[in-house]
Amino acid sequence: MSAGRYAMVVDTRLCVACKACVLACKAENNLAEGYCRDWLVEEVHGEFPKLRAENRSERCNHCSEAPCVDACPTGASHIAGGGVVLVTPDKCTGCKACMAACPYDARYLTPEGFVDKCTFCLHRVQRGEQPACVTVCPTRTLHFGDLDDPTSEVARLLVDRKWKVNHPESGAHPNVYFLV
Amino acid sequence: MEPVEIDVGRHNPGVDPGLELWGWEIPVYLFLGGIVAGLMVVPALLELRGRKPEGAGLRMAPWLAAVLLSLGMGALFLDLGHKLYVWRFYLAFRPTSPMSWGSWILLLVYPVLVLQGLGTAGEHGRRFLRTLAGPLSGLVDRLTALADGWRRPVLTASVVLGAGLGVYTGLLLGTTPARMLWNSALLGPLFLTSGLSAGAALLLLLPLTTEERHAVARFDMGAMGTELVLLKLYLTGLATGGEPQRIAASTLLGGEWAPQFWALVVFAGLGAPLALDAAELRRHRPFTRLAPVLVLVGGFSLRAVLVAAGQDVSFALVP
Numbered sequence: 001m002s003a004g005r006y007a008m009v010v011d012t013r014l015c016v017a018c019k020a021c022v023l024a025c026k027a028e029n030n031l032a033e034g035y036c037r038d039w040l041v042e043e044v045h046g047e048f049p050k051l052r053a054e055n056r057s058e059r060c061n062h063c064s065e066a067p068c069v070d071a072c073p074t075g076a077s078h079i080a081g082g083g084v085v086l087v088t089p090d091k092c093t094g095c096k097a098c099m100a101a102c103p104y105d106a107r108y109l110t111p112e113g114f115v116d117k118c119t120f121c122l123h124r125v126q127r128g129e130q131p132a133c134v135t136v137c138p139t140r141t142l143h144f145g146d147l148d149d150p151t152s153e154v155a156r157l158l159v160d161r162k163w164k165v166n167h168p169e170s171g172a173h174p175n176v177y178f179l180v
Numbered sequence: 181m182e183p184v185e186i187d188v189g190r191h192n193p194g195v196d197p198g199l200e201l202w203g204w205e206i207p208v209y210l211f212l213g214g215i216v217a218g219l220m221v222v223p224a225l226l227e228l229r230g231r232k233p234e235g236a237g238l239r240m241a242p243w244l245a246a247v248l249l250s251l252g253m254g255a256l257f258l259d260l261g262h263k264l265y266v267w268r269f270y271l272a273f274r275p276t277s278p279m280s281w282g283s284w285i286l287l288l289v290y291p292v293l294v295l296q297g298l299g300t301a302g303e304h305g306r307r308f309l310r311t312l313a314g315p316l317s318g319l320v321d322r323l324t325a326l327a328d329g330w331r332r333p334v335l336t337a338s339v340v341l342g343a344g345l346g347v348y349t350g351l352l353l354g355t356t357p358a359r360m361l362w363n364s365a366l367l368g369p370l371f372l373t374s375g376l377s378a379g380a381a382l383l384l385l386l387p388l389t390t391e392e393r394h395a396v397a398r399f400d401m402g403a404m405g406t407e408l409v410l411l412k413l414y415l416t417g418l419a420t421g422g423e424p425q426r427i428a429a430s431t432l433l434g435g436e437w438a439p440q441f442w443a444l445v446v447f448a449g450l451g452a453p454l455a456l457d458a459a460e461l462r463r464h465r466p467f468t469r470l471a472p473v474l475v476l477v478g479g480f481s482l483r484a485v486l487v488a489a490g491q492d493v494s495f496a497l498v499p
Contacts, residue, residue, distance in 0.1 A: 017189075019189065022189070034193060035193070036190060036191075039189045039190035041186065041187070042186075042189070044184070044185045044186075044187075045182055046182050058190075067356075067358060069276075070277065071276075072277055073272070073274055073277040073279035073280035074280075091268050091272075092261075092262055092268075093261075093263075093268050094262035094265075095259070095279060096201045097279045097352075099194075099195070100199075100202075100356050101357070103357070103358040104495070105195050105196075105199065105494060105496065108193070109194055113262035114262045114265075169422070169424065170357065170358065170495060
């Protein structure tokens, strides 16, 4: 997959909150116990018996106007190919400016002291594979691809379906979309 | 509005259930940075306006500032998660990052403090420094000659760098749009005036001549008055903003942090010392150490309350 503008599209109508994406990410990226790069949000609206639920698999939004990258004093937080926001551990001082700047609280300090977050599994994407969370999703809720390619699945889904992003008022231009 | 229940299945330490990024180290660092700004700007401004330092307080101010700045940087270092990589701050300059600006400003402050201190030191002080330097006494002589010859440029640099340091301590928080309580450009000038006031207050606790004490107290009153206006503008900006800003303002105005904010920052830290300073200067009441001590308590409380309260308010609270 060549670098364009990578995005993830999450179909909230299909997600059953099974958390397979969370476990796959932990296993693929060998995360420390108690930490996660992606997580489930279950939102219930209304009063019983008139209830409406929405499940969202959330992660770093790999924002086009990433405030974390602007805040980083050392260049550890940077934008890599495809617009993916990455952290270079050897440049990170653990000052936490990026964590303060992230509107989605998607970053955390590892037990080793550097900041970590979702990478869209760029190491897999560069091998032509899909992110780990996408490959294990049993309901095909998660879609990953290049938004700059109008023929990609993610681009077509955003044309065909209604969608939203989390907290657009942050001005960060997030690249994780939720089909509603 | 229909009820909403949100269950977030994320439990990252330091992030959930509420953000706990910065503890005591950052307010201490911001407070000491502000005091250093005051210790650079106030004596330099007095001298630039023709008041040669006579009391020991003004003479020792640059050296005290260097010590306090080092303590502040020590606190900052303790806060780092990846301490062995601290040198990375000085392998990059990132214009969009206030922390990067701050790192470089801190580095520039030390030589200016040394030159300001050498230029202000009396004969006894210079002899002591030469003895202290031992084999490097020649360097002390050369630097002293430089400090004397370049007195006005050094004082001007002290004012400019001190102001930059004071503004930076506020902008470090103020340029963080994700934390609505912090996201105001007014935090820069607010922290600067609070730092100038705290620096002046610390000077008032040191030995000064009566004229010097009156001049510093008058400066302190002006800084506190300006700080009150800036604080009012900052809160007005938040309270009349969009929903995220209104949520942020409510935490200080009537929410969880209101008691500490009103009691320690507004009344004890600004209102009471302003009244005490006014009584001393206008009604010729005797000088007490209470007013400067209250200013220092208020200055630290401002930073402690804002750093803690700011972490409590995020976009997650916005419906």
